[in-house]
Amino acid sequence: MRKTAFGALAVGLASLLLGPLPGLAQNATHPEDDEVVDVELVLAVDVSLSMSPMELEIQRDGYAAALVHENVIQAIRDGVHGKIAVTYFEWAGDFTQRVVVPWTRIGSLGEAEAFVEQMTATPPRSARRTSISGGLTFAEGLFEDNGFRGMKRVIDISGDGPNNQGEQVDVTRDGIVEKGITINGLPLMTRSGFSTVYDVKDLDVYYENCVIGGPGAFVIPVNDWSQFPEAIRRKLVLELAGLFPEPRESERLPVQLIAATAGYDCLIGEKIWQNRSRMWEN
Numbered sequence: 646m647r648k649t650a651f652g653a654l655a656v657g658l659a660s661l662l663l664g665p666l667p668g669l670a671q672n673a674t675h676p677e678d679d680e681v682v683d684v685e686l687v688l689a690v691d692v693s694l695s696m697s698p699m700e701l702e703i704q705r706d707g708y709a710a711a712l713v714h715e716n717v718i719q720a721i722r723d724g725v726h727g728k729i730a731v732t733y734f735e736w737a738g739d740f741t742q743r744v745v746v747p748w749t750r751i752g753s754l755g756e757a758e759a760f761v762e763q764m765t766a767t768p769p770r771s772a773r774r775t776s777i778s779g780g781l782t783f784a785e786g787l788f789e790d791n792g793f794r795g796m797k798r799v800i801d802i803s804g805d806g807p808n809n810q811g812e813q814v815d816v817t818r819d820g821i822v823e824k825g826i827t828i829n830g831l832p833l834m835t836r837s838g839f840s841t842v843y844d845v846k847d848l849d850v851y852y853e854n855c856v857i858g859g860p861g862a863f864v865i866p867v868n869d870w871s872q873f874p875e876a877i878r879r880k881l882v883l884e885l886a887g888l889f890p891e892p893r894e895s896e897r898l899p900v901q902l903i904a905a906t907a908g909y910d911c912l913i914g915e916k917i918w919q920n921r922s923r924m925w926e927n
Contacts, residue, residue, distance in 0.1 A: 681793075681794050682793050683726050683795065683796050683797075684799060685798045686729055686884060687787055689801065689802040690734070690736070691704075691780075691802075693772065694737070696805060702768075704769075705765065707874045707876075711878045713754060713758055717878060717881045717882060721757075721885055724885065727752055729751050729885060730750055732744065732749065732787055732791075734783070736783065737776070738774035738775070738810055739811035741776075744787075746763045748787070775810065780804075784821075798825065798827070799829060801884060804856075805833040807848070813912060815854070825859075826859060827862050828856065828862060829884060832849045832851070832852045832864055833848075834848050835869055845917070850909070851909075854911060855909070
């Protein structure tokens with residue numbers, strides 16, 4: 646049964662704060678002059694061709710608004726060190742990743758505004774195919790020699806379809822999680838853009854089984870673009886504060902913990918792509 650209980654997530658995330666974090670041991674090997682922060686956060690954003698230009702703008706604007714929102718800034722200030730390190734990149738196919746904003750410290754509204762200004766300086770550029778595994782591998786590499794040492798390391802990945810290129814996504818996920826990195830997901834299930842034959846209906850379940858992982862990992866599905874700004878805000882607060890604030894009645898988007906489905910096929914995206922490609926060839 647899929648879990649959506651708010652209390653369960655609070656317990657899971659609170660346990661991270663009470664015990665040693667896997668990321669600490671990894672980060673202990675960083676140079677001593679690395680700046681210490683509460684979280685090293687990678688924002689990995691899907692720009693595959695299935696996203697319409699309007700959706701790309703909504704997505705970019707949603708991240709921009711969330712990063713300067715008072716709840717997010719307060720979550721940053723409430724941390725042990727009162728600052729985080731963030732980088733933002735866009736991904737599509739296996740070898741299509743573009744860093745929009747390099748690693749940047751955010752410890753105040755002014756620094757968040759400067760980050761957003763750089764993030765919105767150029768429009769998003771879409772590209773072919775969907776390689777979640779390629780995006781995750783690229784995100785993992787961004788933690789190396791980034792000049793920061795965080796109490797935890799998180800990859801926040803959004804996407805509107807399953808993996809259909811590159812390494813098998815759950816294999817990639819498992820290797821990254823073993824290094825103490827948590828992967829959270831934002832499956833975009835809006836069906837309002839360039840919906841294709843390569844989509845899967847239960848993208849949230851796919852993300853739960855094949856994409857997210859690590860202590861306290863969760864997904865927040867987005868079923869309508871009107872939900873996107875709120876989803877990003879809540880997701881960032883959870884990742885930065887490590888606590889689960891009780892939302893107002895008007896903000897009850899489902900937060901789903903890892904709930905593995907026995908026998909779930911994490912190669913479903915690749916199989917759909919191969920089957921459709923054969924049909925076009927024939």
